[in-house]
Amino acid sequence: MSVALAQPENFYQAKRGLFSWIFSTDHKRIGLLYFYAIISFFLVAMALGFLMRLELIAPGETVMGAKTYNQVFTLHGVIMIFLFLIPSVPAFFGNFLLPLMIGTDDVAFPKLNLFSWWLYVLGGIFALLTLVVGDGPADTGWTFYAPYSVKTGTNVTLAVLAAFILGFSSILTGLNFIVTIHRLRAPKMGWFQMPLFAWALYATAWIQLLATPVIGITLLMIIAERVFGVGLFDPSLGGDPILYQHLFWIYSHPAVYIMVLPGMGLISEMIPTFAKRTIFGYKAIAYSSLAIAFIGYFVWGHHMFTSGMSGPARVIFSVLTFLVAVPSAIKVFNWVATLYKGAIDVKTPLLFSLAFIFQFLLGGLTGLVIGALATDIHLHDTYFVVGHFHYVMFGGAGFAFFGALHYWYGKIWGKMYNEKRAQIAFWLMFIGFNTLYFPMLVLGLMGMPRRYYDYLERFETLNVISTVGSWILITGILLMIINLIVSRKSGKVAPRNPWGGTTMEWQTPSPPPLHNFDATPVVPEGNPYDHKNNITEKA
Amino acid sequence: MADNTKSRHLPGDPKEHHIVPYKFHIGIWVGLIILTIMTVLVSVMGISLVAFSVITAMIIASTKAVVVANYFMHLKYENKLITWLMGVTIFLFIVFIAFTAFDYLTR
The missing domain is CATH 1.20.5 (Single alpha-helices involved in coiled-coils or other helix-helix interfaces)
Structure with missing residues (x-):
């Protein structure tokens, strides 16, 4: 295994005290600040999801009424999207790993990085404030569709302001990564020697930078309409509600790729390590990240097929939507080809990666069903859509996040997690996840509409199955978190490179020293996933 | 510790900065003023252009934007x-x- 060198002081030991964290400009500490905030918000939103499923265990009112249910699903969506999924991988793994992976000592703008974390916290506080002030949290859904969002008495202004501030945090993170990747790569590292996670972050950063301002201005327009009565979206004031949907989805569809692209980057790191093979189609995966980011700008109209948008526009958006499937499929085929004839080592991160491929595939294929104009007319606003996006967002991005948490656990916290407990947690999560969300696809096909606290009796059996699935899933998640917390104390000391990874972050001690490397890191020659470059084998 | 000083000097960094004489910048500025005057003239006197007046104004504005981006914002030297x-x-x-x-x- 790894070399036993005299360990230099790691970044935890370098400075101590609360202020050394919350005012730190070290990318690793900022990454961890993000992590603790993100995982806290995730647990809050998970609890809200649990309550929603509990409400739906039987028809009629069980644990909450209609308005509360509307507020709960809005808050669940806002927190999961803006406070968990969007920042999760770039702001935590990106911050922590990007400088290590490209062999530099920090991101390009460390102070801006700290500022973006503070903006994130501020946005989070605003989102939580909606719970306690005025008429309670918004009941509009996370999309804040006008004209309802202009008229409802609930705390839409505050929730929208929270999303606006969180958008700035996201823009600054994206800007930081673009400059870091252009300017701070190790001197000998060419573009095609960058790890694929860095490529995924790069593609994502451009979406964050170019698409997020659109949602910023749109949300301000909502506030202008609510507070000053400017007629932008409300027809009674001379506005157009479909304009809101255009502006909203111009950002929010590319935002879907902000959520899943970095996750795909994580999968591209884990699969070659556990297949002990060079990744298949390195350039194809790198370019497909850029292609997804680019094509993602042309397809937003597929969220609006039943909104009253014109017929020709709907046809064009439907056709363009199918183009996104191409680069996504390229990635999936390359991952599977990497596994082919590999010396596969089935560890928890690989299990999460395989689950990602399976679930993302289901999410992607159901996406084609609702991307097709004719079928979407029937399935729009049913549970099919809820099932679809949970398969992509949680089954995809979420599982990639948790898999990566195990993969880099040793690098980040310096201890190894307990493999057996982790695998039990994984299987509980996998079974729970599919028990929870697969019935939703069937319920949608049967015609059960989304966003209601109540349903017809004929939908009951599948809803009970789905709710039981949520209990299994939550048990798995809690077991995983307990395992990770306990392993922090009782786990074995992590070597530099526990998995035989080939990228540069494995060259430094676990956890890394303050300035990232204890010796000048060696840029692997040629393909970054060539196992000839494996430092454990050299040692 | 990693030596990153080298990596901070990639193409486009200060040592390669293009130095442009003041005269040149003033020339660009005068050019922009002329284009602005043209925009005003077109809107006042070019009423006979009807629908084309918008297109003409857009063309002049785009030309100005390209000049500003290229010379004042140094895009040309990047x-x-x-x-x-x-x-x-x-x-x-x-x-x-x-x-x-x-x-x-x-x-």
Whole structure:
């Protein structure tokens, strides 16, 4: 295994005290600040999801009424999207790993990085404030569709302001990564020697930078309409509600790729390590990240097929939507080809990666069903859509996040997690996840509409199955978190490179020293996933 | 500790900065003033252009934007990649406007 060198002081030991964290400009500490905030918000939103499923265990009112249910699903969506999924991988793994992976000592703008974390916290506080002030949290859904969002008495202004501030945090993170990747790569590292996670972050950063301002201005327009009565979206004031949907989805569809692209980057790191093979189609995966980011700008109209948008526009958006499937499929085929004839080592991160491929595939294929104009007319606003996006967002991005948490656990916290407990947690999560969300696809096909606290009796059996699935899933998640917390104390000391990874972050001690490397890191020659470059084998 | 001082000097960094004489910048500024005067003249005197008056104004404005970006914002002396990225951004902005307008015009 790894070399036993005299360990230099790691970044935890370098400075101590609360202020050394919350005012730190070290990318690793900022990454961890993000992590603790993100995982806290995730647990809050998970609890809200649990309550929603509990409400739906039987028809009629069980644990909450209609308005509360509307507020709960809005808050669940806002927190999961803006406070968990969007920042999760770039702001935590990106911050922590990007400088290590490209062999530099920090991101390009460390102070801006700290500022973006503070903006994130501020946005989070605003989102939580909606719970306690005025008429309670918004009941509009996370999309804040006008004209309802202009008229409802609930705390839409505050929730929208929270999303606006969180958008700035996201823009600054994206800007930081673009400059870091252009300017701070190790001197000998060419573009095609960058790890694929860095490529995924790069593609994502451009979406964050170019698409997020659109949602910023749109949300301000909502506030202008609510507070000053400017007629932008409300027809009674001379506005157009479909304009809101255009502006909203111009950002929010590319935002879907902000959520899943970095996750795909994580999968591209884990699969070659556990297949002990060079990744298949390195350039194809790198370019497909850029292609997804680019094509993602042309397809937003597929969220609006039943909104009253014109017929020709709907046809064009439907056709363009199918183009996104191409680069996504390229990635999936390359991952599977990497596994082919590999010396596969089935560890928890690989299990999460395989689950990602399976679930993302289901999410992607159901996406084609609702991307097709004719079928979407029937399935729009049913549970099919809820099932679809949970398969992509949680089954995809979420599982990639948790898999990566195990993969880099040793690098980040310096201890190894307990493999057996982790695998039990994984299987509980996998079974729970599919028990929870697969019935939703069937319920949608049967015609059960989304966003209601109540349903017809004929939908009951599948809803009970789905709710039981949520209990299994939550048990798995809690077991995983307990395992990770306990392993922090009782786990074995992590070597530099526990998995035989080939990228540069494995060259430094676990956890890394303050300035990232204890010796000048060696840029692997040629393909970054060539196992000839494996430092454990050299040692 | 990693030595990153070298990595901080990639193409486009200060040692390669292009130095432009003041005269040149003043020339560009005068050119922009002339274009502004043209915009005013077209709007006042070119009433006979009717629909083309908008197009003419857009062409003049776009020319000014390109000149400002190239010389005042140094795009001309930067890495070609930056120009490409700028182009992609403008292209996407046009897509946002065009697709939304298409929906409105065909509704």
